[in-house]
Amino acid sequence: MSTARVAIVTGGAQGIGEAIALRLADDGVDVVVSDIPGKEEQLATVVKQIELKGRRSLFVTANVSVEADIKGLVDKTVEAFGGLDIMIANAGITLFKPFLDTTPEDWDKMFATNTTGVMLSYKYAALQMIKQGRGGRIIGIFAMSAYSASKFAVRGLTQAVGETQFDSEVEPLFMVGNIAQELRPHKITVNCYAPGFILTPMLAHPDDDKFGGLGSVAKMAAKMPDDLEGAKPSVVAELVAYFTKPEAYFVTGQTINVDGGLMFD
Numbered sequence: 001m002s003t004a005r006v007a008i009v010t011g012g013a014q015g016i017g018e019a020i021a022l023r024l025a026d027d028g029v030d031v032v033v034s035d036i037p038g039k040e041e042q043l044a045t046v047v048k049q050i051e052l053k054g055r056r057s058l059f060v061t062a063n064v065s066v067e068a069d070i071k072g073l074v075d076k077t078v079e080a081f082g083g084l085d086i087m088i089a090n091a092g093i094t095l096f097k098p099f100l101d102t103t104p105e106d107w108d109k110m111f112a113t114n115t116t117g118v119m120l121s122y123k124y125a126a127l128q129m130i131k132q133g134r135g136g137r138i139i140g141i142f143a144m145s146a147y148s149a150s151k152f153a154v155r156g157l158t159q160a161v162g163e164t165q166f167d168s169e170v171e172p173l174f175m176v177g178n179i180a181q182e183l184r185p186h187k188i189t190v191n192c193y194a195p196g197f198i199l200t201p202m203l204a205h206p207d208d209d210k211f212g213g214l215g216s217v218a219k220m221a222a223k224m225p226d227d228l229e230g231a232k233p234s235v236v237a238e239l240v241a242y243f244t245k246p247e248a249y250f251v252t253g254q255t256i257n258v259d260g261g262l263m264f265d
């Protein structure tokens with residue numbers, strides 16, 4: 001039986017998720033890549049690249065905002081590779097629209113993917129890791145687009161739960177700090193990466209060629225500094241690889257920006 005650790009990467013068909021999947025394979029991890037139905041061809045290509053690195057891999061299509069999909073993803077992973085050690089809740093969407101044009105449908109879709117999707121990924125990974133009793137690594141994407149609203153939603157949730165279990169000051173998005181504390185007795189760490197201006201298909205705009213290539217329109221729209229150059233997804237993957245390492249057991253409840261200094265918090 002293989003003793004390699006097993007990871008799931010959601011949103012793994014392209015961009016940052018793909019880079020993380022390949023980077024974890026370099027570290028000897030077997031990787032299940034997942035994405036929405038329709039991305040099978042890209043997923044199969046990622047699987048092939050991981051197998052070429054000598055690791056086991058398979059893809060599972062799943063919509064992260066659907067509970068049954070995430071449960072199925074974890075179950076299929078355990079069935080195929082015998083367990084789950086690392087969950088990378090990377091799937092996310094963004095909305096290139098002025099706020100005044102945003103519809104409730106846009107809003108709901110963004111929250112379903114970026115907020116509920118991460119929560120479900122955390123939950124089903126944690127349940128499986130606790131059952132196994134050998135610890136684990138849970139790593140999530142901090143989706144800036146939902147930042148302000150999700151922060152208040154999380155605060156409301158925390159106050160409703162009461163202060164016996166949670167501190168009054170919460171970390172944004174899913175109280176990473178508190179989840180980390182809740183899972184610490186199980187030797188599961190929980191951390192987030194917060195990318196900014198990473199050159200992936202997410203930043204693509206039809207007018208990019210007119211303004212200097214991939215990400216140029218996004219950069220102008222977000223009023224980013226002229227001297228900021230976008231980074232490759234592998235830059236994020238390197239940080240995520242660190243979070244997954246056994247020796248990173250003492251790093252938990254953290255959110256690390258990977259954005260060339262766009263934000264300091």
Ligand SMILES: NC(=O)c1ccc[n+]([C@@H]2O[C@H](COP(=O)([O-])OP(=O)(O)OC[C@H]3O[C@@H](n4cnc5c(N)ncnc54)[C@H](O)[C@@H]3O)[C@@H](O)[C@H]2O)c1
Pocket residue numbers: 010011012013014015016017034035036039062063064065090091092093094113117141142143144194195196197198199200201202203
């Ligand atoms: N690129 C950046 O600069 C940047 C900045 C901030 C946050 N992010 C976040 O980083 C993560 C990766 O982004 P990326 O830049 O690689 O973008 P990307 O669009 O290239 O990749 C995201 C992947 O997530 C998948 N996905 C979307 N909705 C899904 C769902 N409901 N279920 C399962 N999979 C779903 C997409 O199909 C896609 O393959 C996302 O969560 C994104 O919000 C990226």
